[in-house]
Amino acid sequence: xxxxxxxVIAKETVYQGFFRLEKYRLKHTLFQGGWSNEIVxxxxxxxxxxxxxxxxxxxxxxxxIEQFRIGAVLRKKQAWLLxxxxxxxxxxxxxxxxxxxxxxxxxxxxxxELRLIHEFYTTPGGASEWLSLFYGRIDSxxxxxxxxxxxxxxxxxxxxVKFEQAYQMMEQGEIDSAIPIIALxxxxxxxxxxxx
Numbered sequence: 001x002x003x004x005x006x007x008v009i010a011k012e013t014v015y016q017g018f019f020r021l022e023k024y025r026l027k028h029t030l031f032q033g034g035w036s037n038e039i040v041x042x043x044x045x046x047x048x049x050x051x052x053x054x055x056x057x058x059x060x061x062x063x064x065i066e067q068f069r070i071g072a073v074l075r076k077k078q079a080w081l082l083x084x085x086x087x088x089x090x091x092x093x094x095x096x097x098x099x100x101x102x103x104x105x106x107x108x109x110x111x112x113e114l115r116l117i118h119e120f121y122t123t124p125g126g127a128s129e130w131l132s133l134f135y136g137r138i139d140s141x142x143x144x145x146x147x148x149x150x151x152x153x154x155x156x157x158x159x160x161v162k163f164e165q166a167y168q169m170m171e172q173g174e175i176d177s178a179i180p181i182i183a184l185x186x187x188x189x190x191x192x193x194x195x196x
Contacts, residue, residue, distance in 0.1 A: 005029045009038060020045040046129035050098040051086035053117070053133070053183035054109050055163075056140035057194045062166040062187070063107050063143055064180070066157040082169065084180045085109075086131075095132035103136055106147050107158045111136040117186050122178065133183060137194075163191060 007027045015021040022043045027035050054063035064082050072079040087102035089095060096114055103109045117133045140160040148154025161169075169175050170184050187194075 003029060007035075014042070042126065044127040044129075046088075046127050048089040048095065049086060049122075049129055049131045050089060050095045050102065051084055051131060051133050051179045051183065052099040052103055052111070052114075052136045053084050053180075053187060054103060054107060054111070054136045054138045054140075054143075055187060055194065056138050056160070057191075059140050059160075060163050060191075060195065061140040061143075061160040062163055062184070063109060063138065063140065064159050064161055064166060064169075064175075065106055065147075066159075067148070067155060069177075081177050082175045082180065083177050084183050086179065096134070099132075099134045099136060103138070105149055106154070106156050107143065108145065108147055109136070109138045109140075109143060111138060113137040117183070131179065133179065133186075135183075135186070135190075135194075163187065 005028065009025040009027065012023050013020060014023045022045055024041050024043060025038055026041070027038055030036055055061070063085065065085060066080055066082050068079055069081045070079070072081055085102050085106045087098055089098050099114055100111050103111050113136070115135045117135055119130065119132045122129045122131050143158060143160040145158055146156065147158055148156040167184055167188060170181055175181060175184070
């Protein structure tokens with residue numbers, strides 16, 4: 001496993017808009033020895049991102065947001081997804097700073113304690129996004145409403161729901177985006193300790 005190598009033969013940007021799409025010609029070593037044939041792959045360039053599970057352990061409530069997502073338009077159900085707060089890391093920001101900023105921008109929440117849950121690729125088969133997933137302890141008493149930044153065309157509905165309700169929504173397929181599913185499963189495991 002230590003002899004893995006990659007050779008990029010050529011790389012070009014084929015689209016630059018809200019996101020960037022790059023096309024690669026490359027070869028890589030094979031597990032049984034030697035090199036692969038030259039292959040062509042497109043890479044959806046997405047920088048580092050952050051998601052934060054906002055949870056009030058006293059009230060046992062999770063903050064869920066609902067917003068339009070272009071990635072969901074090809075399915076038969078509507079393209080508005082239930083998710084958790086998330087955003088992109090801008091130059092000069094740390095992931096923790098983004099978690100705090102996005103909690104305020106997208107949900108009007110002040111984080112009282114921030115803890116890194118895990119870092120991972122979201123869809124490495126074609127995208128470069130690296131995500132830092134956080135737990136943010138909040139007071140959910142006044143959570144709710146419509147949030148988002150006008151200049152980013154955000155239209156985000158925010159709700160605080162009991163953990164059991166959120167978990168049931170996930171189990172029934174109402175929450176069908178990977179990041180909130182991972183976050184809620186983490187909370188299922190760690191909730192007793194967070195509440196004690």
